[in-house]
Each structure stands twice: as structure tokens, then as C-alpha cells.
Amino acid sequence: MGNKTGTSSEASAKAGKYFKYAIGEILLVVIGILIALQINNWNENRKKETLKNEYKTALINDYTKDTIQINTRLLRNNLRIERINSIGDSIENGHFNNLESYYKLYNNEFVGIRVTNVYNTNSFNLLISSGNIDLFDKDLRKELMELNRLQTFEKTVQNGNKGLLLDFMLNLGSKYPTIGNPLNDNATHQLLWKNVKVNDLPKDLVNHLIQEGYTISRYIELTDNVLQQTELVLNLLQQAND
Structure with missing residues (x-):
């Protein structure tokens, strides 16, 4: 009877010891899994942060180039609109009072202009197409989308x-x-302008300058809006995670 009791106690003790070992092993496994998950999360966050910084650098580079381009073109177009306004004032004040003066104006002022911008959008487009725009916070995402709009x-x-x-x-x-003077006695000039309704030149030239002035003014207005938004986005990008 005593032997059976002793054997039972020893078995219980061994079972208790094995149970403790089992619990210990389970705890070690759980702790190992938690540590592995934490390391994995840390690695994923590090990868996301690295990717975010790459996009951030690329966007800053693109938008900085845009501001340089925009400021250069705004300067040129503001100078051109000043010139057009000056011509308009001269016409109103009667300074262009003969065909010769309008011909000279046509010959000197019939110029090409730059009234569209070529934006650096590769980084933004990649950010959108990849779905990685979520790397940035809500406010910055909103301003990036507004700039694109x-x-x-x-x-x-x-x-x-x-x-x-x-x-x-x-x-x-x-x-x-675009060559030759309609008022010149030179035979070649006379031939070039033979069938031209020269008297329509003042009206046509004024209409052209009006359209040019509108086109440039609208360009300046819209581009100013883009420039302000670009500078806002650049500021937010430079502040991100600083």
C-alpha cells in the first residue's frame, strides 16, 4: 500500500515537473513569436520609412525644378504683358497714327510666347499608380492632389x-x-504686298494683341496659383519627419 502511494506521489511530481516544462516551452515559443513579429514590424516600418524618404526626395527635386521653370516663365510673360499694355496705351493716345507705324509694330511685335508649363510629374504619377501615396499623412496627401488638380x-x-x-x-x-515694306517703292516689296489689304493691318494687329494679352494674363493667373500650391507642398515635404 505504501509503495503504491509513493509511486503515485512520484508520478504526480513528475507530471507537475513536465507540465511546468511544457508551460515554459510554450512561453518561450510565444515570446519568440512576439519578438519575431516585432522585428518583422520594425523591418517593415523601416522599409516604408526608407521608401517614403525616397519619394520625398524625388518630389522635392521635381517641385523645385518646377518652381525654377515657373518663375522664369512668369518673369518673361509679365514683361510681355507690360509691353502689350504699353502698346495699347500708345494706340489710345494716337501715337500709331499711320500705316507705317502699324507696319513697324507688326514687324517688331509679332513674336512667339510661352504660355504653358511642362511639369515634372513622374514621381507623383509613380506615387499614385503604386498606391504608396498612403505613406504620407492626410494633410500632405490632400495638398499633393490639389497641386495635381x-x-x-x-x-x-x-x-x-x-x-x-x-x-x-x-x-x-x-x-x-513678314518681310518687305508695303510702303517702300522697291519693286520686290511691292510685289510681295501687291494683293494685301494693307489698310486692315491696324485692326488685325490690335485684335491679335488683345488675344495675346488675354492669353498671357490668364497664363499668369493660373500659373501663380500653381506656384503658390507648389511652394506649399514643398514646405510640407521638407517638414515631414524633420
Whole structure:
């Protein structure tokens, strides 16, 4: 009887010891899994942070180039609109009072202009197509999308305006030779301008300058909006995780 009791106690003790070992093993496995998950999460977060910084650098580079381009073109177009306004004032004040003065104006002012922008959108497009825009916080995502909207709107409007201005330029170019003076007695000049309705030149030239002025003014307005938004986004990008 005593032997059976002793054997039972020893068995219980061994079972208890094995149970403790089993619990210990399970705890070690659980702790190992938790540590592995934590390391995996840390690695994933590190990869996301690295990817985010790569996009951040690329976007800053693109938008910095855009601001340089935009500021250069705004400067040139502001100078051109000042010139057009000055010509308009001169016409109103009667300074262009004969055909010769309008011919000289046509010969000197019939110039090409740049009224559309070419934006650096590769990094933004990749950010959208890959779904990685979620790497950035809500406020920055919102401003990035707004910048893209303003860029698209500017290009759409100005492509239309530029098309209308091109029609005016082609009309002038087809009606009036770009060389020779219609008032010159030179036989070659007279031949070039033989069938041209020279008296229409003042009206046509004024209409062209009006359209050019509108196109440039609209370009400046829309591009100013893009520039302000670009500078806002650049500021937010530079502040991100600083």
C-alpha cells in the first residue's frame, strides 16, 4: 500500500515537473513569436520609412525644378504683358497714327510666347499608380492632389487659349508678309504686298494683341496659383519627419 502511494506521489511530481516544462516551452515559443513579429514590424516600418524618404526626395527635386521653370516663365510673360499694355496705351493716345507705324509694330511685335508649363510629374504619377501615396499623412496627401488638380487645370485652359492665339498668329502670317515694306517703292516689296489689304493691318494687329494679352494674363493667373500650391507642398515635404 505504501509503495503504491509513493509511486503515485512520484508520478504526480513528475507530471507537475513536465507540465511546468511544457508551460515554459510554450512561453518561450510565444515570446519568440512576439519578438519575431516585432522585428518583422520594425523591418517593415523601416522599409516604408526608407521608401517614403525616397519619394520625398524625388518630389522635392521635381517641385523645385518646377518652381525654377515657373518663375522664369512668369518673369518673361509679365514683361510681355507690360509691353502689350504699353502698346495699347500708345494706340489710345494716337501715337500709331499711320500705316507705317502699324507696319513697324507688326514687324517688331509679332513674336512667339510661352504660355504653358511642362511639369515634372513622374514621381507623383509613380506615387499614385503604386498606391504608396498612403505613406504620407492626410494633410500632405490632400495638398499633393490639389497641386495635381491645379496643374491639370492650367494645362487644359492654356492649351485652349494657346490654340486660339495660334489661329490669330496664323491669320496674320497668311495675310501679311513678314518681310518687305508695303510702303517702300522697291519693286520686290511691292510685289510681295501687291494683293494685301494693307489698310486692315491696324485692326488685325490690335485684335491679335488683345488675344495675346488675354492669353498671357490668364497664363499668369493660373500659373501663380500653381506656384503658390507648389511652394506649399514643398514646405510640407521638407517638414515631414524633420
